[in-house]
Amino acid sequence: MLTIAVSKGRIYEEALPLLEEAGIRPVDDPKTSRKLILQTTRDDVQLVIIRATDVPTFVEYGAADMGIAGKDVLLEHGAESLYEPLDLNIATCRLMTAAHKDAPDITRRVRVATKYVKTAKKYFAELGIQADIIKLYGSMELAPLVGLADCIVDLVDTGNTLKANGLEPRDLIMNISSRLVVNKAAMKMKHHAIQSLIDQFEKTLAKR
Ligand code: ADP
Ligand code: PRP
Ligand code: MG
Numbered sequence: 001m002l003t004i005a006v007s008k009g010r011i012y013e014e015a016l017p018l019l020e021e022a023g024i025r026p027v028d029d030p031k032t033s034r035k036l037i038l039q040t041t042r043d044d045v046q047l048v049i050i051r052a053t054d055v056p057t058f059v060e061y062g063a064a065d066m067g068i069a070g071k072d073v074l075l076e077h078g079a080e081s082l083y084e085p086l087d088l089n090i091a092t093c094r095l096m097t098a099a100h101k102d103a104p105d106i107t108r109r110v111r112v113a114t115k116y117v118k119t120a121k122k123y124f125a126e127l128g129i130q131a132d133i134i135k136l137y138g139s140m141e142l143a144p145l146v147g148l149a150d151c152i153v154d155l156v157d158t159g160n161t162l163k164a165n166g167l168e169p170r171d172l173i174m175n176i177s178s179r180l181v182v183n184k185a186a187m188k189m190k191h192h193a194i195q196s197l198i199d200q201f202e203k204t205l206a207k208r
Pocket of ligand 1: 007008009010011051052053069070071072073091092093155156157158176177178
């Protein structure tokens with residue numbers, strides 16, 4: 001049995017066509033079902049539905065053989081303990097700094113609200129900017145509006161969320177997409193099954 005960890009929402013939705021091409025169609029729909037383990041049209045493959053930030057943890061411990069996770073999540077988790085064989089090029093966006101449109105440029109010291117604490121620390125350290133990081137779990141865009149932070153580090157896609165809150169994108173930290181990650185032991189023990197899935201995904205991606 002191969003267990004694949006996926007998060008509900010955009011990653012699940014965008015992964016479905018890739019899985020389908022590999023003959024994997026979930027029997028239940030996570031939008032309507034409360035089940036956390038989804039059987040699929042392939043007897044040897046099941047999906048586990050978890051929070052996006054938990055995917056690297058499940059795969060690292062072998063609770064899932066493989067998973068799909070955003071590069072933002074992998075960076076923050078530290079992905080040395082996982083194989084990352086494939087960029088699936090889904091759920092693409094940018095990890096950026098953003099600030100109020102009238103706020104001055106960041107120079108020497110800055111208060112940053114983000115859920116990406118490690119990544120933000122590293123980014124500002126490399127620029128030689130002293131950053132005081134405030135960890136949030138969501139709604140980062142609010143922080144500069146209420147004086148909690150000078151800027152945020154968050155994901156930007158269309159820019160609509162920033163705009164709706166009077167913020168503007170500032171600097172690009174990294175282009176983000178979702179990656180296939182594989183447990184290191186599973187890669188050895190279930191090599192044939194995993195490698196053939198990787199090959200199938202690669203073939204589908206090459207056609208895009
Ligand atoms: P969460 O509940 O953790 O926010 P999401 O489904 O929103 O879960 O995000 C999962 C992954 O999708 C993120 O780690 C990121 O890589 C990507 N992502 C998040 N927001 C966007 C967006 N607005 N557009 C495209 N990709 C996104
Ligand atoms: C993500 C991200 C930004 C927004 C950016 O939020 O955290 O807030 O998308 O996308 P945009 O540039 O197209 O507006 P998401 O929709 O995932 O909401 P949530 O994570 O707060 O539930
Ligand atoms: Mg989100």
